[in-house]
Amino acid sequence: MKMRHVRAIAVFGIAVVALTGARGSHGGSCGGGSSSSGSHSSGSNHSDDDGTTGGSSGGSVSGGTGSSNKASRDVTIDECKFDPATKNLVARITIKNDGLMDYDYDVAIKFTGDPGGTVAPATSKATAIAVTAGASQSTELTSPYTGSGDGSEYTKCEVTRVSRS
Template sequence: MKLRHVRVVAVTAVVLVALTGARRSGGGGCSGDSDSGSSSTSTSGGVTSGGSSSGSSGTGGSGTDSATRDVTIADCKVNAERKVVARLRIDNPDAGTAMTYGITVEFKDAQGLSWGTASVFGHRVPAGQVSTVEAEGVYTGGRDGSEVTRCEVTSATRY
């Protein structure tokens, strides 16, 4: 399968999850359940991980916690199989309801060019609990992955 086909499938999956989550949450993009920003960074193995953690300010929503705030990138790398891999920590702040998450992480170089995305969809986190999951995707570079210097959550949806 050609790279453009892989990208089309990935984008379609992200859109499908986003639309399904928005519909189940009462519709509309203003519900605060989806966010496309990142607000915290940490360094692990030479790669800066951008993500969000609970309590930090996000870029979307209407005063309620957004899904991106629930996600922290614990680690991200290009592995030996030449795949981009992000280890994600998801904190479900809702003590009364289990949530299902769809998350996409983008891997970038120092200039901001994308070298791949990793996604996980349908990951259920029990009410008030923390879960760890790995998102894996296709590395689009031609080298060993050393050009990847940071990664960030580009979308997160919960429903």
């Protein structure tokens, strides 16, 4: 093999190592860090005596290990119903803080009907829900019912926004 071939192979090998980062099994990153993205859905649907159901979805959350990414995983919807006594749509949620720090949570809920229905979504927000480290906190979010029926057209609750500080 000629010297220029050896030199060309060495240059090519160095270029490959430089471009891939040569960081062993950890891969490489041009920005010096890593990120992840995905979507998260928590909770489950429950049927109540009045026929309404509850469920939640945290939506898409991108960007690694930020506080808002983890906050959406902490919220579950326990119940979603129409309360005829108060004429309110009610979502009962539980926030479980598995972290090492105390947090205040802000949660937004959307009450909706069947897809393609004529029901206008109703919303509710709760702010500064204090949850200590390793504990759970349950709370209710309500929205006034503005319809003229029995509230049965609202069949689903969905978590639309969660943040913690």
